[in-house]
Amino acid sequence: MNLNKRGLVNYLLLPVSGVFYLLSCIRRFLYQTKLLTTYRFNTNVIVVGNITVGGSGKTPIVIALVNYFKQQGKRVGVVSRGYGGSHAQGSLLVDQNTHPSASGDEPSLIAAQTQVPVMVNQDRVQAVKDLIIDHNVDLVISDDGLQHYAMGRHLEIAVVDGKRRFGNGFFLPAGPLREPVSRLKTVDFVINNGEKHTGEVTSNLKPLMFVNVATNEEQPLDYFSQQTCHGVAGIGYPQRFFDTLTQLGVKVKTHAFADHHAFARSDLIFDDNYPILMTAKDCVKCREFATDQMWYLHVEAELSDDFLTELTNKL
DSSP, rough: OOOOOOOHHHHHHHHHHHHHHHHHHHHHHHTTSEEEEEEOOOOOOEEOOOOOSSSSSHHHHHHHHHHHHHHHTOOEEEEETTTTTOSSSSSSSETTSOOHHHOOHHHHHHHHHHHHEEEEEESSSHOOOOOOOHHHOOOEEEEEEEEEETBOOOOOOOOTTTTTTTSSSSHHHHHHHHHOOGGGGOOOSSEEEOOOOOOSSSEEEEEEEEETTTTTTTTTTTTTTTTEEEEEESSSSSHHHHHHHHTTEEEEEEEEOOOOOOOGGGOOOOOSSSOEEEEHHTTTTTGOOOOOOOOOOOEEEOOOOHHHHHHHOOO
């Protein structure tokens, strides 16, 4: 079922979407009226989330923010639900020895690219508490969690996919919306990933280099230009990655997998010897069986100095 179009199945699911919408409104009302408890922290908490399911480009923005605040001298920590990971109870500190199958791919990638403590827990409140107590952080960034209202926050950042926006405009499961579009009026910043839109902060994913998954060898962006390569992506919106490879001159044979797909060696065995290009999020799950034919595209979210200054001032 395509959550970006309005087909027969989408319309058939609308009654279920109506129930979902009603329950989400009631839940938010209960937190707003303090009938359900929101835990407030003395340490600053920034939530980077979205109002839709699927890939909006959140994780690179989280990484960019962590690295920015590290440069400002902050002791930063990250909390995550660990979607797709097997860890179920209590808090899990993610480091180089943590297998992505336990933590989930996004926490593993964030820990690898930022070198800050990343805490996985389905109970985000407890994850924040553990970061503050055990790691003495003075700033917590939550990867997703915009709808986790039990967790107090000082700033909210919503990330919107610049091309797909809000899909077909329906609520789950008929569409991608978790909350109404009007929710964006209540957040501190809306970051538009990939396009310009009035009232939204523009961010673009900037490709930097190709990195070999097995050897960590680095090569420039034109290294695979005019070559036929396998493009592999198990992310929320694989076409964005394939389009980027095409823009870099790669002749791409595309292989799209479900978001958070648990890659196995057999997924990457092909009948030829073409290079295999993947995302950084996917490669963390492939290191154990990586060959020198496997490369990932290292990207960085670009955020303007004006936005970063305004964000810092709001804190």
